[in-house]
Amino acid sequence: MILNIIAWIIFGALAGWIASMIMKTDAQMGALANIVVGIIGAFVGGFVVQTITGAAPEGFNISSLLVAILGAVILLAIVKAVRGGSPHHA
Numbered sequence: 001m002i003l004n005i006i007a008w009i010i011f012g013a014l015a016g017w018i019a020s021m022i023m024k025t026d027a028q029m030g031a032l033a034n035i036v037v038g039i040i041g042a043f044v045g046g047f048v049v050q051t052i053t054g055a056a057p058e059g060f061n062i063s064s065l066l067v068a069i070l071g072a073v074i075l076l077a078i079v080k081a082v083r084g085g086s087p088h089h090a
Helices: 002-022 031-053 062-083
Strands: none
Touching: 002 031, 002 062, 031 062
């Protein structure tokens, strides 16, 4: 159980950090924001991929990481559009 939580945090941090580099928001985001964006991005990406293909990747692997990055990029783009600029933590 604890190892799963730690894996999600590390996975989320990596996906969120890569997405923030792609969206050029890394300077405004801290580690916690990257983790949150990565974890939420995994759910967003999973939903998008499952909607398009009918199947979503499972487990912690490269395809899951790519899906999480895709979702995190989508999430950051939405936040950027709503805020009218770069997302930044409070």
